[in-house]
Amino acid sequence: MQIEVLRLHVNTVRGVYGRTLEFEKGLTILHGPNSHGKSTALMSILYALGLEGMLSARRAIPLPHALTDYLLDGEERVDVESSSVAVQINNGRETICVRRAIKGEDDPRLIRTWQMAMTDKLSDSESVDFFVRDPGSATHDAGFHRYLTEFLGWKLPTVPRYDGKESPLYLETIFPLLFLEQKRGWLGIQARIPTHLRIRDPQIRAVEFLLGLQNDDSVLQRARCETQIQHKLEEWTHLRAVVLTLAEQAGGQIFGLPETSKSQWDRTQRPTLKIASGDEWLSVSDMAQQLRKGLVAIENSKVPTVGALADEHGRELVQVEAELERLDIAQSSFREELLLAETELVAMRERLERLASDIVRNRDAAKLRTLGSASRLALVKDMCATCGQSISGNISLGDETTPMSVEENLNFLRDMEKAVSAAAAAAERRVKTSKIKLSSLREKRSEKRQQIRALKAALVQRSSEPSEAVISKRIQLRRQLEILGRGDEKLSEVLGRLEGVHIEISTLRAQLSHHTRQEHSGEDSAKVTALQDSFKSQLSEYGVQSVEVDKIAISKTDYRPMAEGMTDLEFELSGSDLIRSIWAYFLALLEVGRTKPTNHPGFLIIDEPKQQGTEQTSIAKMLKRASDAGQWGQQIIVASGGSVEQLDSELEGIPYQTRSIDSHMLIPELPRSE
Amino acid sequence: MSAAEFITKNPIARFVSRPWPVPGENRLVWRMALLVVVLELAGRGGSKTMSLLKLHALCWATKSPQTLDSLDALLSNQLEARSLGVSIDPFLNSALDVAIAEKLVTQAKSNLGLSNDGRLFAQEIIAEQMLKPERTAIQRIKGRATEATLKRVLGLTGG
Numbered sequence: 001m002q003i004e005v006l007r008l009h010v011n012t013v014r015g016v017y018g019r020t021l022e023f024e025k026g027l028t029i030l031h032g033p034n035s036h037g038k039s040t041a042l043m044s045i046l047y048a049l050g051l052e053g054m055l056s057a058r059r060a061i062p063l064p065h066a067l068t069d070y071l072l073d074g075e076e077r078v079d080v081e082s083s084s085v086a087v088q089i090n091n092g093r094e095t096i097c098v099r100r101a102i103k104g105e106d107d108p109r110l111i112r113t114w115q116m117a118m119t120d121k122l123s124d125s126e127s128v129d130f131f132v133r134d135p136g137s138a139t140h141d142a143g144f145h146r147y148l149t150e151f152l153g154w155k156l157p158t159v160p161r162y163d164g165k166e167s168p169l170y171l172e173t174i175f176p177l178l179f180l181e182q183k184r185g186w187l188g189i190q191a192r193i194p195t196h197l198r199i200r201d202p203q204i205r206a207v208e209f210l211l212g213l214q215n216d217d218s219v220l221q222r223a224r225c226e227t228q229i230q231h232k233l234e235e236w237t238h239l240r241a242v243v244l245t246l247a248e249q250a251g252g253q254i255f256g257l258p259e260t261s262k263s264q265w266d267r268t269q270r271p272t273l274k275i276a277s278g279d280e281w282l283s284v285s286d287m288a289q290q291l292r293k294g295l296v297a298i299e300n301s302k303v304p305t306v307g308a309l310a311d312e313h314g315r316e317l318v319q320v321e322a323e324l325e326r327l328d329i330a331q332s333s334f335r336e337e338l339l340l341a342e343t344e345l346v347a348m349r350e351r352l353e354r355l356a357s358d359i360v361r362n363r364d365a366a367k368l369r370t371l372g373s374a375s376r377l378a379l380v381k382d383m384c385a386t387c388g389q390s391i392s393g394n395i396s397l398g399d400e401t402t403p404m405s406v407e408e409n410l411n412f413l414r415d416m417e418k419a420v421s422a423a424a425a426a427a428e429r430r431v432k433t434s435k436i437k438l439s440s441l442r443e444k445r446s447e448k449r450q451q452i453r454a455l456k457a458a459l460v461q462r463s464s465e466p467s468e469a470v471i472s473k474r475i476q477l478r479r480q481l482e483i484l485g486r487g488d489e490k491l492s493e494v495l496g497r498l499e500g501v502h503i504e505i506s507t508l509r510a511q512l513s514h515h516t517r518q519e520h521s522g523e524d525s526a527k528v529t530a531l532q533d534s535f536k537s538q539l540s541e542y543g544v545q546s547v548e549v550d551k552i553a554i555s556k557t558d559y560r561p562m563a564e565g566m567t568d569l570e571f572e573l574s575g576s577d578l579i580r581s582i583w584a585y586f587l588a589l590l591e592v593g594r595t596k597p598t599n600h601p602g603f604l605i606i607d608e609p610k611q612q613g614t615e616q617t618s619i620a621k622m623l624k625r626a627s628d629a630g631q632w633g634q635q636i637i638v639a640s641g642g643s644v645e646q647l648d649s650e651l652e653g654i655p656y657q658t659r660s661i662d663s664h665m666l667i668p669e670l671p672r673s674e
Numbered sequence: 675m676s677a678a679e680f681i682t683k684n685p686i687a688r689f690v691s692r693p694w695p696v697p698g699e700n701r702l703v704w705r706m707a708l709l710v711v712v713l714e715l716a717g718r719g720g721s722k723t724m725s726l727l728k729l730h731a732l733c734w735a736t737k738s739p740q741t742l743d744s745l746d747a748l749l750s751n752q753l754e755a756r757s758l759g760v761s762i763d764p765f766l767n768s769a770l771d772v773a774i775a776e777k778l779v780t781q782a783k784s785n786l787g788l789s790n791d792g793r794l795f796a797q798e799i800i801a802e803q804m805l806k807p808e809r810t811a812i813q814r815i816k817g818r819a820t821e822a823t824l825k826r827v828l829g830l831t832g833g
Contacts, residue, residue, distance in 0.1 A: 057693060196693065357738075357807070361698025364804045368703045371802065373795040377776050379703055385775040395700040395765045404693040412695050567683055 001152055001601040002635050004095070005088035005118045006045055010067060010666055011104070012078045017071060017666040023637060026630025027623065027656040029647060030639045037665025038639035039182050040064055042607050046179060048087040048100050050111055050132030050144050054172035055181070057196035057405045060382055060390045061102060068103050069388050071666055082106075088118040091151050097122060098144075100132075103388070108381065109133050111144045138168050145171050152601050159205050160223030161198045163415060169209055173202045177210055178600075180586055182607035182639075188570050188578070189560060189585050196408055207559040210589055211531065212598040213524045218515045225512045232505045234422070236261050238429060239498040245433050246494065247273055249440045250487035253281070258502065262509075265502045273491055275484070284488045288481060295477045298470065309467050310459065316469070317455040324448040331441050338434035345431055348424035355420060359413045366406045447476065520556065527596050528556055534591045535561060538584035539577075542621050546574040561585070579609055583622045594632045603635040620650035627654040699737075705769035707799055708733060708808055710778055713788045714796035715809065716816040721780065723787035728824055733766055735815050736808040742815065748827055749818040 003023050010017045021030075021041060030038050043062050046052060052062050061068060067083045082104025088097045097114045099122060101107065112127035130137075130144035137143035138156065148171065149156055156168040176185070176192040185192050190203040199205060200223065240257065247254045252275035258265065274281035282290065369380045378385035382393055394403050404412060454472035461468065520528065532554040539549045551564035561569040561581065573581060586604055593600035604626075608619060619640065629636045640647070647658070675683070698704055712732045713722045735745040770786070773779040778792035788796065799805060 195690075358698045360807075361704055362701065363698075364707070365698055365701035365704040367802070367804065368707050368799070371795070371798050373791065373798045374703070377703075377778075379706070379772060379776060385772065385777075393702050394696045395702060395705065395768055402691075402693045403696045406701065408693060409695050409698075565683070568685075571683075571685060 001092075001603055002090045003045060003087065003603060003605075003637065004090050005086075005097075006041060006048075007086045007088075007118060008041070008044060008067070008083070008666060009086070010071065010083040011081045012071065013081060014073070014078050014668075016669045017073075017078075018669050019661075019665050019667060021659055023635065023659075024657060025633055025635050027627040027636045027638065029623070029656060029658045030637060030661065031642060031647065031658060032661035033641065037066070037661055038641075039607050040066065040665055041661075042179075042605055042637070042639055043181070044085040044102075045087055045605065046175075046181075047102070048085045048098055048111075049148060050100065050137065051172060051175050051179075053133060053170075053197075054175050054179075054192070054194055056402060057194070057408050060392065061108065063102060065389070066664075066666055068383075068390065072664070073668065086118060086122070089151075091153065096151070099127075113147070138170050154599060157205075157209060158217075158220060160200050160220055162200055163198060163411070164223070164227040166220065166223075167197070167199065169199065169202075169205050170197050173197060173199060173206050174209060177206055177586065177589060178604055180582070180604070180606040182610055185607070186579060186582055186609040189582055191582075196405075198411065201558075203560075204558050207589070210598060210600055211524075211527050211559075211592060212596075212600075213527065214521050221515045222512060225508055225515060229505060229508045229512070232501055232508065233261060236498065236501045236505060239494060239501060241429070241433065242494050243271075243491065243498060245436055246487060246491045249436065250484065250491070251275055252284075252287075255281075261502060261505045264506065265499055267499075270499070271495060273488065284484065288484055291477055291481045291484070295474065295481070298474045298477070305466060309470070313455050313458050313467070313469055317452065317459070320448055320451050320455065324445060324452065327441060327445045327448065331438065331445070334434060334438050334441060338431065338438060341427055341430040341434055345424060345427040348420055348427050351420050352417065352424060355413055355417045359410065359417065362406055362410050362413065366410070447479075451476070523596075525556075527592055527598065528554060528559070530592045530596060531559070531588050534588035535581075535584050538587060538622075538625060539580060541625060542580040542584065544573075544577045544580055546577045547572045580622065583619070587622075587626060590629070590634060590636070594634070602633065604637070606636065606638045608638065608640045618650070620647075623647075623651060623656070624654050627651070627656050630655055700765065702769060702772055705766065706773045706776070706778065707795070707805060708736065709766075709769060709773050710788060710792050710796040711799055711805055711809060712736075712812055713779065713786065714793060714800070715812045716819065717787060721787035722793065723782070723785045725785055725821055725824075727828065728819060728821055729770075729786055730762055730766060731824055731828065732812060732815065732819060734763065735819075736811045742811045746815055746818065749815070749823055751827075 002025060005023070006019075006021045008019045019037075019041070030041065032038055040063060044067070046054070047061065047063060052060075055062055065071070066080075067085075068080060070077050070079045072078070080103060083102040084099055084104070084106070085102060086097055086099035088095060090096075094115065095117050097116065097118050098111055099113075100111045109131050111130050111132050112122075112124065113130065114122050114127055130142055130147050131140075132144040134143075138145040138149070140146060156170075158166050159169045161167055173193055176194070177190070180186070181192065190207070193203045193206055195202060205219075243254055243257065250273060252273050254271050255274055256269060256271040258271075273284050275284065275287040277287060277290065368374055374380050378388070379391075379393060382390055384391050392403060451469075451472060454469045458467045458469040532552075535554060536549055536552055539552070547563050547569065552569060553562050554560070555562050555566075563569045563572045569581065570578065583606070586606065589598075590600060590602070590604055592598055593602060619638075623638065623640075626636045626638070699708075709729070712729060713724065716728070716732055717724050731745065735742045770779065773792070774781055777789055778795055780787045780789050780792075800809065
């Protein structure tokens, strides 16, 4: 793609001000003293294409007061009534103009397009209009970014997001590799790729796309697999907790239960329940047998008389009383557990209520902007009603970092809601478990108390009567058998489900490793190598000294340059060398597109870094390297603060164009006839 | 390699500045919506006027079920004003400034009221069923929240 014309148009109380810049293929240097608007010109290209979302999540217009509020004509302040920016672009097949309003009657979310070159007579009635900065601009038929994507001959891949969903690789993620802005573009390699769109590893996806690397959808498949595994793991953990509780209720323990979901489930060695009997652990069937034997023994023999059993009863009584005491202690600790879980549940539920209310309010805030009676409010256009300057639309507490936009905030709150809901569900499960434990404990205690009563009664019975204690024991044994049976049945059912989930997780994990990043194909490898070669040769050319250029490599996993020993190159570089490296990276992406099939649109826009003091890095060598872009039909636009004479001497003999802004960017123009 | 060298060569953390969440009620457009709705539902006469004190009190009441109950109890003489945290909300004053600048709200001496545009805005909000919990709160309390009662109970003089 080539940028051919940029036109800024401002209507003021004193007439029309504006600037028209024309660009050709090859290297164009936009120069002039600082603060005369070079950055403004480049930013307005971004703005015209609806890409200010790559700078931040806010809707604020990234243009200075000269375009939105007032400009200075000499010493005089002239108020801006309306303003717009138009850009003419060419994709090798057709030429179109796009225009977007900055201030004034037209909605800044609208971009008008014409299938022709720029003239003064672009009439609104002949334009095809698109919208931008609303969600859906990248996919909707009427969305400008969908139109621009087609114009660029691109097909955006679907990529995974942090919340488990998927989205197209938005243009705002790709363009930071084509447009190097002055304020924050020079902070690091791949630095300005935005994360607020919630795409996972956006830097990697952006470079992959730009280089045209084979888009195997292993990335998507992996993300889907991982989400599924997450869900199954929650179920697994829950089922395992239920198993442990049931075992405890039955008065036993589970042996052979896997500690983590990572092991292989051995179908021949299933987990089993064993019941405590004194010092031993008996299997369920053995325990049942023991109980049955005891029962049969009691039933077959005559119920002994009290006199015969007096001693035995006495000893038993002491023992059972001790057991009851132990149960009492256990009960108070279970009660504490329950109290904690209930408190937490209440707290979680309160949080959920507050989150729900915050979500409703944020949703309303978003909807309010669309109401008819709100549409003419300056606030809805993110402007102050009194002075017209850009505002964020939030009440802020003073000096803070960027606030979230309403959409971001809603996503954030919904994520929190999910997390807190999960925590509330977990707390609820714990409450249930604690209650089960307490009730089973209560049952055991009442059993013991009954036993004690029976023993005491037996001890005062007349020696010739049948022992109540023994009768009571018989009843108890029967009950114990029944409970054992039921518990075992329930446990088997839950264990069955756990087995199912465990095996599902193992299968999913196997699938996941199958979807592991395939090695790059031969062609792709060659592209990454080409990127690496161009990068390194540039660093040598530019005289990078703070690292050994020979030992640099571009990582095949995240495409970031690495110094010796696989450390991130950025940390090793001096300030000047960082500037050279960032330039080299951008240019390398462009150069690879010359000899290999990539998605690079063949243009770069670079705003020179603001440098102070004596340690100014000369960009002459970098400009020299950039100057052969024209031979390849590519375009590089650079804004530079150096003077014309300085540039001429440094760039002798190489082909380049200049555009100079020697007065202010916006100059008065003769009024056009209607 | 010393520990310091090792850490320098193998950085363990990178700090990235992230945006800050804004509670829904701090979105200016939402605040303004609350203001016009309070005035529309509880204001006097055709211009729907009320004192600044009443506006603050009613907006405070809509913050949560707890604040609504507190104000209700206060106005029915069941609570001491001192035991409450009824506050003058500085954020509300900012929102009020914007609402006045946007010509939704009018100011005459110490009373605030709605312009035609303000009334239209409020009515559209109500028609679209927005700000439901807040509107229910206002309906419940507006009967008791007369200018006279508020002045007496909240013990503040002036607007």
